[in-house]
Amino acid sequence: MRRNVLFWPAVLVGSIVVFIIGSFILWNTSNEDVKSAPAVYYKNSGLASSLPAPFQLKEGVTKEIYEMDEVLIEELYVETEVDSDRDGQLDKVFITVVRPPIQDEMKVPAIFWMTPYDGLHAKYAENLTVSGADGKTFIDSYERWGSYFVSRGYGFIAGHSLGTSKSEGCPTTGGREETLAAKAIVDWLNGRAKAYTAEGVEVHADWTTGHTGMIGASYDGTLATAVAAEGVDGLKAIVPVSAISSWYDYLGSNGLYVGTGNEGNSENTFEGRTEGLAELVWNGKSEVCSDIFNEMEREQGEGEYNDFWASRNYLNHYSGAKTAVLIAHGQNDTIVRPLNFTRLWETLKKNDVPRKMWISNEEHIFYRDVSDFLEWQLYVNRWFDHWLFGIDNGIMEEPTVYLKSNLHTYELDDWPGEDPELVTFHLSTGGELLTKPNEDGLEEESQSFQDGEAMLEFDIAQSPEIDQPNRLIYMTEELKSDFHLSGSPEITVTASFNGNDAVLSAILVDYSVIPEIVTKGWMNPESRNSIEQLEPIVPNEPYTLTWDMQPKVYTFQKGHRIGLVLIGTDEHFTDITVEDITITVMPELSELSLPLIPDGENPFEGDEEL
Numbered sequence: 001m002r003r004n005v006l007f008w009p010a011v012l013v014g015s016i017v018v019f020i021i022g023s024f025i026l027w028n029t030s031n032e033d034v035k036s037a038p039a040v041y042y043k044n045s046g047l048a049s050s051l052p053a054p055f056q057l058k059e060g061v062t063k064e065i066y067e068m069d070e071v072l073i074e075e076l077y078v079e080t081e082v083d084s085d086r087d088g089q090l091d092k093v094f095i096t097v098v099r100p101p102i103q104d105e106m107k108v109p110a111i112f113w114m115t116p117y118d119g120l121h122a123k124y125a126e127n128l129t130v131s132g133a134d135g136k137t138f139i140d141s142y143e144r145w146g147s148y149f150v151s152r153g154y155g156f157i158a159g160h161s162l163g164t165s166k167s168e169g170c171p172t173t174g175g176r177e178e179t180l181a182a183k184a185i186v187d188w189l190n191g192r193a194k195a196y197t198a199e200g201v202e203v204h205a206d207w208t209t210g211h212t213g214m215i216g217a218s219y220d221g222t223l224a225t226a227v228a229a230e231g232v233d234g235l236k237a238i239v240p241v242s243a244i245s246s247w248y249d250y251l252g253s254n255g256l257y258v259g260t261g262n263e264g265n266s267e268n269t270f271e272g273r274t275e276g277l278a279e280l281v282w283n284g285k286s287e288v289c290s291d292i293f294n295e296m297e298r299e300q301g302e303g304e305y306n307d308f309w310a311s312r313n314y315l316n317h318y319s320g321a322k323t324a325v326l327i328a329h330g331q332n333d334t335i336v337r338p339l340n341f342t343r344l345w346e347t348l349k350k351n352d353v354p355r356k357m358w359i360s361n362e363e364h365i366f367y368r369d370v371s372d373f374l375e376w377q378l379y380v381n382r383w384f385d386h387w388l389f390g391i392d393n394g395i396m397e398e399p400t401v402y403l404k405s406n407l408h409t410y411e412l413d414d415w416p417g418e419d420p421e422l423v424t425f426h427l428s429t430g431g432e433l434l435t436k437p438n439e440d441g442l443e444e445e446s447q448s449f450q451d452g453e454a455m456l457e458f459d460i461a462q463s464p465e466i467d468q469p470n471r472l473i474y475m476t477e478e479l480k481s482d483f484h485l486s487g488s489p490e491i492t493v494t495a496s497f498n499g500n501d502a503v504l505s506a507i508l509v510d511y512s513v514i515p516e517i518v519t520k521g522w523m524n525p526e527s528r529n530s531i532e533q534l535e536p537i538v539p540n541e542p543y544t545l546t547w548d549m550q551p552k553v554y555t556f557q558k559g560h561r562i563g564l565v566l567i568g569t570d571e572h573f574t575d576i577t578v579e580d581i582t583i584t585v586m587p588e589l590s591e592l593s594l595p596l597i598p599d600g601e602n603p604f605e606g607d608e609e610l
Contacts, residue, residue, distance in 0.1 A: 053389075054102045055153030060393050061378065062152040062385050066100040071150050073098050073136040076195040076203055077166075080184040084162050084169035084177040085286040091162060091169035092196070093181050096138045098130075098146055099155040099207055109211035109236075109388035110155035110189055113141050114182045114223040116281040118165030145215055148377070154388070155208055159185050161223065163289060164281050170289035171281050173274035173296065174247040174312040179226040186212050186227065190234035210234045211388045215380070217241040217366065218336065225344065228325060229317035237324040237387035239380055241366050242336050245344035247274065247312035248305050250336055254547045255303045255527025255534055256503060259573050260335045274300055274312075303524055305531040315347045324354035326383050328376070330362035331405075331552055334573075342488070342551045345415050354396065356383070357415060359403040359553070405553040408484075410597075416487035416551060420595035425476065425562075427587035433476045433564060438588060445588060447472055451502070451568025452580035460507060461515035461565055472585060474592075475511060475563040483556040487595035489549040491521060493566065494589035496542040498582045505570040506592075508549060509563035510556050521549030522574055542586060553597070564592050 055062045077092040084091055102108060128140045130147055138158060140146040146156040162169035162181045172178055187193035190210040195203050212235050214224035221243030228238045244250045251257055251273050275293040282289055299308040310316065325348055329341040341357070348355045358376060360367055367373040385391040399411035425433035429445045432438075450470045464473045491506040502525050508518040526534040528545050537543065556562055568583055569575070 052103075052106075053153075054100065054106045054108050055389065057391070060391070061381055062154075062389065062391075064151040065153065066151045068130055068147055068151060069132060070101045071098055071130075071132040072101060073132040073138050074197075074203070076197060078159075078184050078188050078193060078195045080162075080169075080181045080193075082162070082169065082177045082180050084172060084175075084181075084292075085288050086292075087286070087288070089168075091177075091181060092167070093162060093169075093184065094160045094166035095185060095195070096158040097155065097205075098132065098138050098150050098158070100150055100153055101133070102153075102207070107207060107209045108153055108155050109213070109384075110157055110205075110208050111145065111149050111213045111215060111384060111388070112157040112159060112185055112189075113145060113216050113220060114159040114161055114185070114214070114227075115141075115216065115220045116161040116164045116171055117219065118160050118283075141216070141220075143217070143377075148381075149384070152381070154384070157185060157189070161281070163278075163286070164283050167283070168285070170286055170292050171278040172292070173278045174222065174226070174244065175296075176311055178223065179230065179314075182214075182223045182227045183230055183232055186214075186232050186235050211236050213237045213239070213384050213388050215239040215241075216243070218243065218364070225325075226314045228323040229314040229321050231317075231320040231322060235323045237326065237384060239326045239328065239383065240344075241328040242330065242333055242364050243327075243340065243344075244336050245314055245340045245347075246309070248309035249339045249343065252303060252305070252309070252531075253337075253339075253522045255524030255531050256522050256574055257303055258522055273297075302534065304527065304534050315343055318347045318351050318353065321351060321353055324383075324387050325356075326380070327355070327357040328360075328366050329357075330360045330364060330366055331403075332361060332363045335364040338551045339488075339548075342415070349414070355400070356395075357401045357403075359401065359415070361404045361406060403553055405555060407555045407557070410553070416553065416595065417597050420487050420597065422593050422595055425474075425564075425592045425594070427474050427564070427585075427590040427592070429587050431472075431474055433474045433562060433592060444586070446584050446586050448582055448584045449566070449568070450580060451583055455567060455569075455571060457517075457571055460567060460570075461509040461511075461517060461563065464511065464515070464563065470567060472566045473563060474566075474587070475561045478559050478561055479556055481558050483562065483594075484597035485518070485552060485554045485556065485594055486597035487553075488551040489519065489521070489595070490546065490593040491549065491564070492544065492546045492591050492593075494542055494544045494586040495525075496540050496584045497525060497537055498539050498584075499579050500536060500539065501579055502537065502581050502583065503568055503570075503574050504545065504583065505567045505574060506547070506549060507565040507567065507570075508552075508592075508594075509565055510554070511561040511563045512557070512559070515563070518554050519549045519552040520570065520573065521547050522570060523547045540584075542584075544589065562594070 056065050074097045076095050080091050082091055129137050130140050131137050150156045160167045162178050163171040184193045188195050189205045189208050189212050216224050221240035224238040225240045225243050225245055275296040278293050327341050331338050382393050382395050386393050386395050401412040401415050403410040426437050428438045449472050489508055504523045506521045510516040510518050523545050525537050528543050
């Protein structure tokens with residue numbers, strides 16, 4: 001099977017653009033309507049509850065009371081339990097500690113942001129640099145979470161992942177070494193690990209209660225997800241935004257390595273997968289890292305799910321986890337695709353982990369609209385107030401899932417909804433999607449199309465009335481009412497291939513005046529029986545292949561048509577074939593199943609025409 005080289009380090013670009021949002025954050029410095037702070041904060045802290053709390057509330061939410069030019073800043077190195085560069089010494093990771101100027105006996109919780117992207121933050125240092133007491137400075141996150149939370153009475157930790165910035169070791173792109181290195185910082189905040197100044201003087205985190213939260217977007221949020229899966233004492237809550245839950249679901253799909261679908265970022269394409277991203281963020285300090293990157297390249301295989309990917313699947317570790325998780329993701333994210341948050345949600349639910357979720361209708365940038373971001377920012381504030389300060393603000397009694405689709409805003413008890421109704425469509429040689437099998441169709445009837453040259457993204461769904469040699473299109477009649485999709489469409493196709501180097505791509509389309517691609521799914525026929533073992537195909541032998549598209553909530557409006565497009569190579573997502581392939585589909589043995597949102601109306605129910 002060919003290797004895919006169309007993947008690029010998209011998490012990097014996703015982090016850059018989030019900066020645009022951060023620059024619009026509004027700061028409220030009003031001191032009106034201040035409420036007294038609850039004493040519950042000092043429970044289990046060993047301090048007298050009569051001490052004043054290090055925060056004040058405005059309308060039930062911690063408010064800005066500390067000036068950033070008075071905050072205390074120190075740079076430290078935390079000793080981890082890993083030796084990722086194999087030099088016989090435990091790696092130390094570099095952190096910047098930022099905390100408010102509280103009274104000596106006061107203690108505050110900490111919010112921790114871990115990132116491998118120090119080089120990118122340095123690029124925007126002028127805009128993100130915050131000055132504290134004694135002329136010391138720190139570089140804030142793109143969303144400016146450090147300034148936001150420290151001014152409200154939280155400590156803030158900016159950590160740098162293994163082998164990046166001033167940290168020792170080697171980056172391993174989601175490897176367990178990175179997880180344990182980030183975990184060491186939570187351990188230090190809870191007295192279980194050591195930290196030192198650059199001069200080697202040990203420093204204790206005696207200013208904190210040990211109650212810790214983690215936050216971050218893309219790779220940064222991925223590290224939060226990974227640490228939470230370890231069941232670390234003291235890590236009370238996390239907020240992973242556009243984060244990876246399994247690196248295979250990020251880089252692969254059904255036996256294929258899958259790109260991001262973004263032509264504009266093709267300049268960031270690199271030869272390789274996890275090793276290429278590791279090389280990108282690496283600080284270049286330890287020469288042995290190059291050997292480790294080569295090992296990563298060999299171990300990840302050719303598209304199958306193996307031990308390498310299992311070790312980077314954080315969902316496997318959540319059985320003992322108890323950290324509360326607030327997921328945030330854009331359901332149109334082609335970089336960290338929606339399957340990541342969907343499977344994380346299912347795992348949290350299975351293990352009864354406290355959870356909430358916000359799903360926007362955006363891409364890798366979670367929110368573009370300033371008002372939406374400010375609403376989200378306030379919710380994050382309340383989330384950490386509840387879990388780190390112990391403020392009873394009712395957030396856990398509120399709706400579990402907030403979701404914005406193309407037309408509607410939903411407040412749900414679950415994702416994608418309880419017991420969705422499946423509507424199955426049968427493909428026909430007449431190009432139709434039928435809710436009942438075509439009685440006049442013959443199982444042996446077939447249709448063929450060519451692969452070997454990728455269609456442009458714009459052309460995939462255009463002009464469905466025109467036959468094109470490298471696609472097949474199937475459509476419903478015009479909808480008699482709205483159709484509310486909620487979840488992962490499933491496609492079953494019976495097809496044969498006249499060559500070994502094949503891929504099938506299924507694309508769900510909303511056909512109206514201008515066709516709109518709703519979601520996609522990709523399949524390597526060699527993974528037809530298992531993604532853990534690729535089996536060569538026999539040319540011209542038919543196989544029945546079943547796979548899911550990426551989950552989506554979407555409303556097809558009355559008068560529109562639901563369409564399914566089948567192609568081979570999907571430009572910017574799957575690799576281009578090295579030979580021309582004829583793909584022969586047997587429509588009468590193929591079907592598409594779509595989940596309806598629970599309270600949605602089935603526009604096909606009782607429809608004899610379809």
